[in-house]
Amino acid sequence: MTEPLTPQYHPAQIERDLYRWWMARGLFTARRDSGARPYVIMMPPPNVTANLHMGHGLNNTIQDVLVRFERMRGREALWLPGTDHAGIATQNVVEREIAKQDGKTRFDVGREAFVARVWEHVNETGATILDQLKAIGASCDWSRTYFTLDPDLSRAVREVFVRLYDKGLIYRGNYIINWCPRCLTALSNEEAEKEDQDGHLWHLRYPLEAGGFLTVATTRPETMLGDTAVAVHPDDERYRRLVGTRVLLPLADRSIPIVADEGIDPAFGTGAVKVTPAHDPLDFEIGRRHGLPAIDIFTPDARLNENVPERFRGLDRFDVRRMVVREFEALGLLEKVEPHRHAVARCYRCETVVEPRLSEQWFVKMAPLARPALEAYRDGRVRFIPERRGDDYVQWMENIRDWCISRQLWWGHRIPVWYCDAPGCGRTSVARTDLEACPGCGGPVRQDEDVLDTWFSSWLVPFSSLGWPDETEDLRAFYPGDALVTAPEILFFWVARMIMAGLEFMGDVPFHTVYLHGTVRDTRHRKMSKSLGNGIDPLEVVERFGADALRYTVVSGMAVGTDLILDPKDLDTSFATGRNFANKLWNAARFILNNLEGQTRPLAGRSPDVVRTEELALADRWIIARCDATVRTATEAYERYRLNEAAGAIYHFLWSDLADWYIEQVKPRLYGDQPGGDVARAVAAQTFDVALRLLHPIMPFITETLWKRMPGRPPEASISTAPWPSPDVRAADGAALRDFALVQEVVGAVRQIRAEYGIQPGASVRLRLERRLPSVISELGTIQRLAKVAEISFGTPPAEPGGHAVLSDGTGLFIPLGDAIDIERECTRIGGEVNRLRRLIDGQQRKLNNEDFVSRAPVAVVEAERTKLASWLEQADALAAKLDLLGCGDGSRRTGGRNGD
């Protein structure tokens, strides 16, 4: 690391090696015995088969920023990574694979061989996403990486199943569940995503046995083949006489009763509803209330089964829908068809339209678990960022429905239930370890065929990943954790359930803060996705711009509660700021480091003590004060999860303050032709050091690289465990901030006049200031150099053509321009400025003359407003005087103006 820095920053050369070095040093491994307070974040475990996309990039960058921030603040940081076996998703991938390769289904392969095949796939491609996370700098504790199907976590799953079963919170039963006809499994309510869709409302006539018709309205005509009743509201006058009579169900030629049920809304459709207990939740309830049979008319893949007339059998549900409508029409029984927009549920994994289906499944009774979880939110043990997300949580918890946890899949945790088929026994056993025989009769048992919902293992992760149900050291040390960072999409799938499980099994919430960030979208605000082809590959970004540029872009581009919009078609624009900033940093470091040779002052630490106060120039005091202010702003922003604000504050400090002003100011001193070089070197090094540390959570690679090159750094030292800078009252130097701002104003005013009149860059000008401002005098050389001023004099400007300006404190400023001056132009320029000030002054005077304002507004506010007015008046007067001088004044000066001191 001794070769000189190149003029351009090339992240790729550095990042990989640096990450290895971090790993080798074990910097991300959490220690139980450090004595430091732990800070724990559980990574939302990506699916085993997943590849890193921008969503992961965003999610994990935020987590890494928080973790690195707390680590530097002295917490024992544990960011625990893992992967999720992702039942349906992974099984689908492998099913597609064998279908493509061998043209086989999983049933052709057989359960055991299929599961073996999935394991093979998982072992091959399993943890690639975790490796990809390393490329963006994720400081996870890889030594504790878990997989949700690991033996330890599987043991936790069984333990939980048994405990909930024993407590009566797990039950098995026949209910209408969401069925995916493509994945061939039950889904939970959360896994069935509803989406409004344009459809139709078909009005079908059912012939009354007594003659005439009763018209029902339906969005799914095909289900009429499973109808076992028609229901009307008991108070519906139109149908009251018909209740108790029967209709002849067309096509199926069955006689079915007309029943009265409170659940019917007389105002919708015709007020008469066809009842299909096997294929609709409401109909199922009605069926139960009236003792109606349920006729299942579908096969698992949503074709019509043997319970319907021959001609429909084996056909797809949507084809049958069309056939049924056609046949009703032919029979003159189709009354009308209305366009109708309604919610259609789709499988969250394959988007197939979900079919409500009556089947026997396992459920978790959720209400008893929800109560404490709701309580924990209400009394503040869990909070959400942004806060409003808490409303979603409450709504879900308050209307919680039982959780269907069985899946007709092969990939996952097998349900730990064994059935005994022995005649006279028939016992159902739930067990922590596999059963060989029935505990009741000793006869042979068979295990339930189904597996558990993937989320049934995920919801335990905050403690199962730490060794639960054993009382491990890790569990004692790292539960409960601190923050949970994720996308709002999995609030119910995962976050809410983790809170429930934490309270139920650990007696405490798993984290106190849930930070729900936005979604990565393209410029048309569409979610980035593989199918839309609008994704951005984070690895490509890392390759081209560096991980730090990616991270900076992501962090600075997203405020709390907003989405991150990126343009997949223009990566250069999207990531330029981050890359440019890294390059700027690199070059600032190049400058500072190259000039540190021969440094005699100590550089460690950051307090102003490193140099004696009386030796500090105004610029030194100013940059130290700015640095201190940045420490305060950035620290508070990190604490409040306002990462974009932290990024902005540090960016501004490094670029505008340190690079544009301080480094420019300091050059002569460093080049040795002026005294105070050591002081400048020490201050530059020290403030840069602080800024690097503030920035490290966001841009870990470049900050580490540069920090390590600072003189006197032990080779094993890492910025990632360097102490977080703390604010210093002695550095908060308000006077220095004000005074140097005036210096900046002078330079700015001169530059503006120069640009306005197109003065050659090489040419210097003379500057006349009306007052001998102490701050200006102390930085005369700075002004001369940065504004290219040959000579500064003080006093009333001479009566000659030139450019004029007024500083915010009312001090006039003049640059003689001789022939270069364009009087008219100058008059217009200054006149505009005067008018602007006059408008402000008018408003301000109205405000201050207003009795209500003066009496009601806080004294401090009124005082500040008075000061502002005075300053504007002074500026306006000074400028008006200048207009007079140029011969274009309107004689409107309010006072006599001011003369030089």
Next chain:
RNA sequence: GGGCGAAUAGCUCAGCCGGUUCAGAGCGCCUGCCUUACACGCAGGAAGUCGGGGGUUCGAAUCCCUCUUCGCCCACCA
């Protein structure tokens, strides 16, 4: 059908509890500069009636109402 959020320069967004920014940043754009850290740079500049309308207030981008447009969450109206 309920509930919520957003609408600020060409683009992506900051502007928290109304006065202490006379509306800001980055990118883009225009004008000069290869000034020995950086052209992924430096200096200067143009650009917004803060979505429309109404209200509260001495004072509103900032609070209230309403409309429009886009999102999101929830929901067994077939």
